[in-house]
Amino acid sequence: xxxxxxxxxxxxxxxxxxxxxxxxxxxxxxxxxxxxxxxxxxxxxxxxxxxxxxxxxxxxxxxxxxxxxxxxxxxxxxxxxxxxxxxxxxxxxxxxxxxxxxxxxxxxxxxxxxxxxxxxxxxxxxxxxxxxxxxxxxxxxxxxxxxxxxxxxxxxxxxxxxxxxxxxxxxxxxxxxxxxxxxxxxxxxxxxxxxxx
Numbered sequence: 001x002x003x004x005x006x007x008x009x010x011x012x013x014x015x016x017x018x019x020x021x022x023x024x025x026x027x028x029x030x031x032x033x034x035x036x037x038x039x040x041x042x043x044x045x046x047x048x049x050x051x052x053x054x055x056x057x058x059x060x061x062x063x064x065x066x067x068x069x070x071x072x073x074x075x076x077x078x079x080x081x082x083x084x085x086x087x088x089x090x091x092x093x094x095x096x097x098x099x100x101x102x103x104x105x106x107x108x109x110x111x112x113x114x115x116x117x118x119x120x121x122x123x124x125x126x127x128x129x130x131x132x133x134x135x136x137x138x139x140x141x142x143x144x145x146x147x148x149x150x151x152x153x154x155x156x157x158x159x160x161x162x163x164x165x166x167x168x169x170x171x172x173x174x175x176x177x178x179x180x181x182x183x184x185x186x187x188x189x190x191x192x193x194x195x196x197x
Contacts (some may be wrong), residue, residue: 002189006180007168008073009015010023010166010169010170011168012074013165013166013169013170014166014170015168016103016104016162016163016165016166017074017134017163017166017172019072020134020138020159020162020163020166021074022134022135022137022138023045023054023055023057023058023149024052025108025137025140025141026053026095026137026139027049027050027054027117028047028057028102029111029141029144029145030045030046030047030049030050030054030108030111031043031047031050032045032046032145032149033046033107033111033144033145033148034046034049034105034108035098036048036107036149037105037106037107037108038105040098041105042085042105042107043106045099045104045105046108046110046167046172047111048095048104049095049108049109049111050063051064051095051185052091052092052098052124053091053092053095053112053115054094056091057087057088057091058073058083058089060091061073061075061084062088064080064084064172066091066189067156069083070084074172075161076172078126078130081123081126081133082123082126082127084117085122085123086123088119089116089119089120089123092112092115092116092119093116096109096112096113096116099112106174106197107148107183109195110192110197111144111193112195113192113193114140114188114189114193114196115140115146116135116193117134117188117196118184118185118188118189118192119193121136121184121188122136122184125180125184127191129177129180130173130177131177131180131181131184132167132172132173132177132180132182133181134163134164134167134173135160135163135164135173135177135178135179135180135181135182136181136182136184136185136188137175137185137186137190138155138160138182138185139160139181139182139183139184139185140185140186140188140189141156141189142154142156142157142159142160142188143183143185143186143193144189144193145188147189147193147194147197148197160182164178164179164181167192178197
């Protein structure tokens with residue numbers, strides 16, 4: 001039962017948060033950047049990268065949720081993120097190592113390095129503050145696509161704003177945490193992906 005101060009959860013905000021979660025953006029990014037880097041062979045590398053950057057982390061989180069270690073698949077607890085984020089970092093690092101050994105396109109390598117840099121920054125900030133991972137990943141993805149394809153892709157920030165609205169509406173983050181995540185993701189994408197590609 002809801003208390004007088006509680007409002008019912010917004011179904012739209014929940015759907016936006018669930019549908020446009022980090023793994024969705026990561027899979028999209030690996031395929032879109034993959035195509036840009038070398039068309040079909042790039043797509044193949046994108047599928048490979050998505051396994052280590054999105055699928056394995058997703059399975060790890062789902063297993064933790066089933067065992068009761070995490071509250072939900074978004075890992076809202078800052079304390080629980082200290083386990084999840086280093087695991088995700090390790091998974092991405094292993095994928096990157098294989099990509100380097102296998103001669104993956106430079107643009108794909110730059111994308112995964114950018115993901116690692118962003119993960120490192122998010123983990124460091126999480127020790128002090130609950131920055132929005134949703135926003136960092138969404139903003140970083142749109143920024144990388146814009147760097148690769150051109151400024152028209154910046155229209156994707158409309159979806160980034162929608163995700164930010166959902167995180168605030170669901171009370172998972174404050175406006176400042178959403179703004180900081182957005183700025184961090186976009187900035188690191190420009191500073192890392194652009195020069196490395």
